[in-house]
Amino acid sequence: MGQDLNNFFEKFLKKQNMFKDKKVLQSAHLPNEILHRDDQINQIAQILAPALRLERPSNVFIYGKTGTGKTLSIKHTSQQLLDVAKTRNIPLKIVYVNCKLKKIADTEYRLIAELARFFGKAIPPTGLPTDEVYNIFFRELDREKKVVILVLDEIDQLVKKAGDQIIYNLTRINSDLKQAELCLVGISNDLAFANNLDPRVKSSLSEEELVFPPYNALQIQDILQGRAIQAFSDGVLEQGVIQKCAAYAAREHGDIRRALELLRVAGELAERKGLSAITLAELDEAQEKIEKDRFVDVVFTQPKQFQAVLYSIIMMEKDSAFFTGDVYDIYKKICQKANLRPLTQRRVSDVIAELDMLGIINARVISKGRYGRTREIGLSLPTEIEPKIKQILEESLLLT
DNA sequence: CGAGATTCATGTGAAGTATACCTTTAGGCTTAA
DNA sequence: AAGCCTAAAGGTATACTTCACATGAATCTCGTA
Incomplete structure (x- = not known):
């Protein structure tokens, strides 16, 4: 056995290494040079440049589909800006928060807590009043004269879940700040997002707008x-x-x-x-x-209850159309088998909506006229991986 | 035959509850003077 | 008396439940042509 492994490792080492530097292909990688985004980067730079003179840059709203270089361009520009600021000793901070991450920045409390943590304050996951956390954040922000650029990536997700009040508060914070200046950069994948925004929020957030074409x-x-x-x-x-x-x-x-x-x-x-x-x-x-x-x-990282609901939906899949009530019936049985306390139908309805948002299933509200109103649900998994997903769920839910 | 009423199954909003976690406060114990 | 630890009290966010009302087109009803 050991002999075999030895052999294997020897061979492995002898083999020509295919990758010279795999990091370059990973999505976290920041290349030195960003191609075909010169216009956008220059614009961002122009908008944010006043920060170097300790003036508040205009808020920016950036649109573009996924993988069009929005995040990259912002990060790149931020880095350059920070470099200059550092050599000249300019008090400039740039905070980058991805609002999509569940449990990090998907509610007002969590977002503000995350920001406060950036300034080195430990904020508990729950227990403090939101006001209190807000005040902590505010004090840290206003502690000294500086410009802070706050980048909210996937801001549409945040607003969808937590409303636009947060953004409104953030845009208004400047009038209370004595020393510091806050500039917001919102990034959204959803082109229609701004239309559902409170007009006041929209106008203050998008003092400048930038579009990243594919x-x-x-x-x-x-x-x-x-x-x-x-x-x-x-x-x-x-x-x-x-x-x-x-x-x-x-x-x-x-x-x-x-x-x-x-x-x-x-x-x-x-x-x-x-x-x-x-x-x-x-x-x-x-x-x-x-x-x-x-x-x-995605499936693997869902909470148990979500998995149970998803499993119920997979079990339904054979016949064409089915509805919330059907799923809920199966779900209750699954819960029994999996030794889970079943959630109410009210909650399951929300869970289904969230699974829909994740793109795992398709669910839309329809009216069946005389026969009521419900969600029509369908799986949107590629069929080849359905068995695999099913297996994962069974393992995770301890079904056998 | 067609306009309006009815109906169903569940969507959806609001308010309440359980849980987990936080800070503050008060008491009790220890310690140092 | 001052200092320190602990436990209780009082407070919050979040996930979930409970309650109650809203929804919207297929179906039904009934007056009219």
Whole structure:
């Protein structure tokens, strides 16, 4: 046994390393140079530049679909700004918060708590009055003369869950600040988002607006090429892989993040198979794997009750259309088997709505006329991974 | 036949409850003078 | 007497429940052509 393993590791080491620097392909990576976003970056820079003179920059609202470089551009510009500020000793702070993260910044309390933590204050997850946390945050903010740029990524998620009051408060905070200046940068994937906003909030948040258009296939190709050179060892990419990868991504509304992930996963697959080069076959395989992993991951991290509801929905799936009541009946049985205390139908209704938001299921409210009003529910998992998801749920819920 | 009333199943909002966690306060014990 | 620890009291956020009302088109009803 040991002998075998030894052998395996030896072989592993001898094999040519496919990746030179895998980090370059990971979504957290900040490249030195951002291609095809010069306009946007320059605009951001222009808007935020007054911060260096300790003037409050205009609030900015940034739109664009996923994977169009919004977050990247902001982070890049922030970094540069901070560098300059540092060498000149300018008191500038930039806080970046992703509002999508559940349990981090999806309510007013949690968002403000997170901000206060950025200033080095320990805030408990519950127990304090929101006002109190707000005051702590405010005091820290106003402690000294400085400019703070607050970047709220995926702000639409926050507003959807917690309302626009928070944003309103934040935009108004400046009139109370004596020393510091606060500038808001909101980032949204949802182009229609601003329309549902209170007009006052909207106008104060979007003193400046910026739109990130999707990349086209050529641009994606260009970017991939650049990253691939850094990420992979020479000659491991077969002809046409980049092109195909770009084509895939362009079809998916120009999402560069996906394209990079695709390339990375394809590389990993090829490496695991012991191939010397990445071929188109791995690319296709990667495409599936990513899709699969995404769902598996989301499902896996859901709370038990959500999983139970989802499991009930999967059990229903065979016949075409079904409704909240049907799901709830099954759900109650599942709970019994899984030794869970069943939630009320009221709550399950909300859970279904949330699962819908996560994109795991499709649910829409319909009226069946004489036969009442309900949600029509359908699974939106790719059928190939349905058994896998089912299995995960069974394990997680201890069903056998 | 068609306009309006009815009806059903559950959506949805508001208010209440349980839980987990926080700070403050008061008491009790220890310690140092 | 001052200091320190502990436990109770009083408070909050969040997830969930309870209650009550809202919804909206298929179906029913009934007056009219």
